[in-house]
Amino acid sequence: MGFNRKDLLGIRDLEVSEIEHILELAQSLKEINMRAIKKVPTLRGKTVIHLFYEPSTRTRTSFDIAAKRLSADTYSIAGSTSSMVKGETLLDTLKNLEAMRPDVFVVRHSASGAPHMLARNTEASVINAGDGMHEHPSQALLDMLTIIEHKKRLDGLKVVIVGDIFHSRVARSNIWGLTKMGAKVTVCGPTTLIPPKIELMGAQVGYKLDECIADADVIMVLRLQKERQQQMLLPSLREYSTYFGINPQKLTKARPDVLIMHPGPINRGVEISPEVADGPYSVILDQVTNGVAVRMALLYLLAQR
Amino acid sequence: MGFNRKDLLGIRDLEVSEIEHILELAQSLKEINMRAIKKVPTLRGKTVIHLFYEPSTRTRTSFDIAAKRLSADTYSIAGSTSSMVKGETLLDTLKNLEAMRPDVFVVRHSASGAPHMLARNTEASVINAGDGMHEHPSQALLDMLTIIEHKKRLDGLKVVIVGDIFHSRVARSNIWGLTKMGAKVTVCGPTTLIPPKIELMGAQVGYKLDECIADADVIMVLRLQKERQQQMLLPSLREYSTYFGINPQKLTKARPDVLIMHPGPINRGVEISPEVADGPYSVILDQVTNGVAVRMALLYLLAQR
């Protein structure tokens, strides 16, 4: 089937065959990152603009490395602090940059749907690098690639996503993607951090970590933003950590070969203990490595149209 | 004649034949930006330093794209926030950077004449990317290229520049350039925003938009900085918009094939209405596209000396 879209806006829209195509391509491109000369000329003469309206070093650097290893030229525009936003609409910023003839916009924005609006208004490709609490598709793709590398499949696995589901675009993209691919997804967290009707997305819901984790093949631990406490969504970080922080003792309920994942950056001692983050089941750094490969695949597919 | 200068500091200094040479070169380089592989090796191994003492995303990105599409390496130094300025003079910053052997400095500074001082003190080329209220020559060149593309000539055209002429380096560079090339330039705005003796530069002056616009071939709308109201130069933005904001009704006095230009970023509903900005006479995005081409031409001419 391949992948013939102009944009990559979310996992929800994708066919299973498209996800498989991206993951296979990422798997084959990954090897470039292991060479002594980590660069191929594939996207020479292509222009990639990182348009980030939320601060991000990690994701932006991952996309930037992916682009340059394919020989694209990259430009980074911090929307929030830029002179471009003084009285200028988001759409005008886009149209102005489009007039400089880029091939791909990599967009992060605090407003859900912003990349979709931009995609409808430009002939360039748009990759959603995170929009509000909506989607973060490249994260879900790198998570799926990481699971497949370790488990050889997604179909039939039990994946538990633990933490602040409510505010997490990572959780949403993963629920869409993993259920499409045949995994059983359980979300688990305090009631204040689980959105109502999340089960309509195809996930099971649980509020007790022990029960959720039982027989889990994969545990995705979400970052807990410290500001949730000020927002009265949590009594305290310590209480959160007591009930939902993943430590070796709690892991005993999971399958013995459980994978521990985290989108980063981790809060050691809050949502994950150092013993688990650095332990034998952790594939957190594999996720980062696969992030570059998945982004190479996305840029390759979109910039070469 | 060609172009044999070390620097591009202003339009005022240029001969007509030099302007023609730059515009012809820009026209021929523009095509590179439309290719699938938007890159030529012309400036490979050349070093371009963006030295910006005023914030600018738009102009800096345009120069940066121009440089990289010619294969130059670029470096961006934000003078105002840089550790280089702690107790260091502008000239010392220049001499230090010059010692690293760049080919071109692209300089923006709030002090009129700063790029000229720097140019006298370095063997590298200096491009003025905007100095105070003085000149912004690459903007005037891209404006002239855009007019020529649509009108096939500059000679004999009536060009009206509307708005805050007083603070505008864009207006000054365009007055120098357009009058050199044979166009008739009228500046138009509230009395508080028209500098005294501007007619000595060769422009007509008007204070009533209807009269100024009559038979105009081109209307250049300038951005109105909102801080002008705090500076007591305007009673209110709404009043400014009523008298000088360009909307479809006011356009009826101009020629039916009038071009609408704006250096950006636009304030929709202040100096220009959305109907005009997005309307059939607007060439605002053509200006942005031509900006990359003009800057490629300038970098080509200067970096290859």
Add this chain to the structure above:
Amino acid sequence: MGFNRKDLLGIRDLEVSEIEHILELAQSLKEINMRAIKKVPTLRGKTVIHLFYEPSTRTRTSFDIAAKRLSADTYSIAGSTSSMVKGETLLDTLKNLEAMRPDVFVVRHSASGAPHMLARNTEASVINAGDGMHEHPSQALLDMLTIIEHKKRLDGLKVVIVGDIFHSRVARSNIWGLTKMGAKVTVCGPTTLIPPKIELMGAQVGYKLDECIADADVIMVLRLQKERQQQMLLPSLREYSTYFGINPQKLTKARPDVLIMHPGPINRGVEISPEVADGPYSVILDQVTNGVAVRMALLYLLAQR
């Protein structure tokens, strides 16, 4: 002997033969910066990450130019303002970036020893670009290269380092390096700015500039941070300047062919007078030029392992 280390963390660790190897390589690479096409493909496909937890435009730009002239791809991460540090340990930031497969980290950090800790925890190479008050090895190497170019030797020279020795990693790296290479080093400054037991590093100590400077072959003038006055370490900048500021009159005690050096940025009229900074004995800008060459040599040696 050559140079077979994974990292360049300090001058203190280096053998004389290693210093000689780096300086000879820098001398031969320097010529690339004088060409019309200042670029060689040596490090094509290599990834260099600048990880700067202290602001620095000068040193970062020098490393960046060095890397790109060798065709490496570079990425710049401002640790202090980055989202990466929100609740993330320095080591986690390193491990995450390492998972993206860089070849070299160029690290600046306010904590002495931070680059050493990072180097022990990554397979990538680490270059210390300044750690606290500890070392700044590339600065000492470029200083040594500059002296050798002008004096043809280091052995037997009298080098006087003047100013705030206490807070200076430049002074420490130079004391280690110059004494290893056979120079006699004297440090000179107000008692509050000379660390106790500095003579154990192999330097002579003096508190009177006239006596220190007598027969000096080289005077290294250190930048005086203006905040030292607030810290009660100086009665006033004017008094500092009177006693320790280098001006033509004070230079009469030195050798007639004395070299004047400064790591920059200079405070004109504080630690150095304009007549001396711009005078015939000043090699301050040669230092900057040699900085690029030395950093090319370091990147060449480490990234090609």
